[in-house]
Amino acid sequence: MATLARLAQAGYQLAAEPAGASAEAQKAMVASARKVAKIAAEHAAEVDEASRFPHEAFAALKRERLLGIMIPAVHGGEEASLATISEICAVLAQGCASTGMIYAMHQIKASSLVVHCHDDPWHGAFMARIAREQLLLASATTEGGGVGGDLRSSICGIVREGDDFTLDKDGCLISYGAQADAILITSRRTPEAPPSDQVMSVLTKEQYRLERSAAWNTMGMRGTCSDNFTFAGRAPAEQIIPVPFAEIAAQSMLPNAHLLWASVWYGIAAEAVARAEAFVRSEARKRPGSTPPGALRLAELLARLQQFKALVVAGLDRYERARDDADELSSMGFVVAMNSIKVVASQSVGDIVMQAFPICGIQGYRNDSPASLARLMRDALSAPIMINNDRILGNTANLLAVYKHDSSLSR
Amino acid sequence: MKTQIREILRTAGKLPVDVTTLGDDADLYNAGLTSFGTVELMMALEEAFEVEFPDTMMNRRNFATIAAIEGAIRTIQSEHV
Numbered sequence: 001m002a003t004l005a006r007l008a009q010a011g012y013q014l015a016a017e018p019a020g021a022s023a024e025a026q027k028a029m030v031a032s033a034r035k036v037a038k039i040a041a042e043h044a045a046e047v048d049e050a051s052r053f054p055h056e057a058f059a060a061l062k063r064e065r066l067l068g069i070m071i072p073a074v075h076g077g078e079e080a081s082l083a084t085i086s087e088i089c090a091v092l093a094q095g096c097a098s099t100g101m102i103y104a105m106h107q108i109k110a111s112s113l114v115v116h117c118h119d120d121p122w123h124g125a126f127m128a129r130i131a132r133e134q135l136l137l138a139s140a141t142t143e144g145g146g147v148g149g150d151l152r153s154s155i156c157g158i159v160r161e162g163d164d165f166t167l168d169k170d171g172c173l174i175s176y177g178a179q180a181d182a183i184l185i186t187s188r189r190t191p192e193a194p195p196s197d198q199v200m201s202v203l204t205k206e207q208y209r210l211e212r213s214a215a216w217n218t219m220g221m222r223g224t225c226s227d228n229f230t231f232a233g234r235a236p237a238e239q240i241i242p243v244p245f246a247e248i249a250a251q252s253m254l255p256n257a258h259l260l261w262a263s264v265w266y267g268i269a270a271e272a273v274a275r276a277e278a279f280v281r282s283e284a285r286k287r288p289g290s291t292p293p294g295a296l297r298l299a300e301l302l303a304r305l306q307q308f309k310a311l312v313v314a315g316l317d318r319y320e321r322a323r324d325d326a327d328e329l330s331s332m333g334f335v336v337a338m339n340s341i342k343v344v345a346s347q348s349v350g351d352i353v354m355q356a357f358p359i360c361g362i363q364g365y366r367n368d369s370p371a372s373l374a375r376l377m378r379d380a381l382s383a384p385i386m387i388n389n390d391r392i393l394g395n396t397a398n399l400l401a402v403y404k405h406d407s408s409l410s411r
Numbered sequence: 412m413k414t415q416i417r418e419i420l421r422t423a424g425k426l427p428v429d430v431t432t433l434g435d436d437a438d439l440y441n442a443g444l445t446s447f448g449t450v451e452l453m454m455a456l457e458e459a460f461e462v463e464f465p466d467t468m469m470n471r472r473n474f475a476t477i478a479a480i481e482g483a484i485r486t487i488q489s490e491h492v
Contacts (some may be wrong), residue, residue, distance in 0.1 A: 196445075245441075330471035398446070402453040406466045 041095035068131030093267025098223025109137035115252035138180035157191030198245035206235030220378030262345035346383035423455035
């Protein structure tokens with residue numbers, strides 16, 4: 001091993017060495033995320049109360065250099081695995097669900113650049129900027145005041161003006177739009193193109209103006225600041241991603257979004273279980289010699305959490321095996337699997353937090369106790385409607401006239 | 412077989428273009444084949460050629476061109492002789 005390390009230091013590329021960051025480096029990233037999660041947790045109540053951006057956590061994420069870790073090494077990033085990024089999403093969400101979700105949304109945008117733009121000069125250089133300057137990426141895919149609308153359909157179109165283009169988009173919901181350093185925005189290829197003939201463009205914050213048309217005032221996930229904006233931008237045409245948005249949506253957004261959202265929701269569920277555990281432990285200490293009544297329900301809850309964890313881990317594993325295989329990535333089976341992960345994970349988080357209530361009792365119901373489940377419950381309820389589960393099940397339903405599932409346990 | 416596939420594509424594929432203008436290797440997705448159209452197409456092909464596409468063959472590449480569809484059907488037919 002020492003010899004291998006010396007060879008590696010000397011710059012030898014070992015054929016067996018997997019690409020990307022080393023296992024030690026990725027462990028260190030997760031350790032850094034735990035430090036950030038502590039900061040996020042300290043401010044979580046205030047972020048929720050004021051419905052404001054978790055800027056302390058994001059200053060810490062930039063300081064710990066965790067925003068560029070998906071970027072390939074050739075573009076100056078750390079090239080962390082999706083499993084590591086998933087773990088970081090879960091860790092952050094345990095401290096503050098809004099922080100975890102913003103981090104997940106940022107990485108989902110990064111994945112579109114990483115997967116589809118590695119050979120493109122402008123976007124390659126932009127990835128290097130993300131890594132170097134720790135830029136925060138946001139997404140503008142909905143339009144006309146919609147929330148969780150149909151991202152595969154646009155009203156606005158790219159207008160070419162010489163080497164530049166302009167783009168005006170009304171009523172788009174942009175999570176942390178006001179805080180982002182760049183926005184990845186969808187539109188029709190031209191104003192005359194059909195609504196589904198879309199492209200995605202990258203505009204940096206000095207290239208657009210945002211006018212807020214509605215503020216984000218919701219039950220939970222209040223820190224994501226998903227305000228509605230009117231977007232007006234102008235940029236050089238080379239900033240339009242060359243591949244059609246249809247490919248981006250199917251190949252990078254679908255798996256990355258569903259797996260990273262599921263990771264955030266797992267983090268919320270894990271935090272609810274941790275609070276129930278702490279409550280049961282303190283009850284056990286009050287009455288030594290007898291098992292607290294909530295312990296049985298907690299045992300049941302641990303089994304449920306394990307099932308949730310297995311869902312996410314198996315999904316990550318499937319994606320890692322499929323990511324270099326275009327046939328598998330574009331297969332119906334893969335689409336059905338990713339859709340199913342979103343639906344089940346989003347239901348699981350609500351169920352698990354709900355099941356923690358009878359364990360924690362009034363202490364869980366209170367807003368001011370260490371066992372409080374109130375914010376977790378409100379945050380969890382966003383999951384089934386963040387791209388509505390009925391829409392996702394409807395997409396799967398459309399395939400069932402021909403689809404047959406694979407009953408193997410090993411694929 | 413390609414003539415029959417082209418005819419099925421015309422009725423089931425719901426393409427916005429005239430199928431007779433498409434070559435055997437023309438990309439059907441670029442020609443406007445949607446995921447819903449793909450399902451309708453698969454269903455019609457299964458019925459016409461009395462085959463069932465297995466899970467492993469239901470990917471974009473196997474339905475991307477008329478030639479690819481023919482190849483996929485021949486593969487299934489040869490496996491079931």
